Amino acid sequence: MKIIANRMQVNMGQEAEYKRRHDEIWPELSQLLKEHGIHEYRIFLDEETCALFAIFMVENPDRLIDLPSNPIMQKWWAYMKDIMPSNSDFSPVSTELKEVFYLP
Template sequence: MQRIAFKMQLHKGFEAEYAKRHEKLWPELETLLKETGIAEYSIFLDESTLSLFGMLKMEDPLRLDELPAHPVMQKWWAYMKDIMESNPDHSPVSVPLKEVFYLA
């Protein structure tokens, strides 16, 4: 299982809304993520900078490249674009993070 970490940026004033939208994650999106091979997925918020830190585990990280083609992923991105930094295709601006330490 490989760990993948990344950061994204939330717009000011949308902390509660971001949490609310994830508390009610669409079942079809949850199914898609699990079918893609994501075993665990967490997102943390740095309240001082509004940076979001995501971490997920999966066997084959190359399968993440499949997600943009799915209509439910496109719909989720469009739903989230108003509260976070987004690319022209509405996907979140996501910066990969390099692992520098891990304690198992």
């Protein structure tokens, strides 16, 4: 199992909408993520800066390679692009974070 962490951003003033959309996450998206081996996906919000910190566990990171091309994933990104910085393919602008400390 590998832990992956990312930093993203939600547009200022869109924090409640971001949470609402995730509270109502599509069942087919949840299923897709689970089918790709993703577990314990969490997203945290820094309310002062609107920075998002996402962390999840994945059984095999190689299984994530085709996730961006999946139509469900592309539809979700298109749905979210109006409330967060996005790339030209509508994926969220994201920076993978390096683990620097672990307390077992």
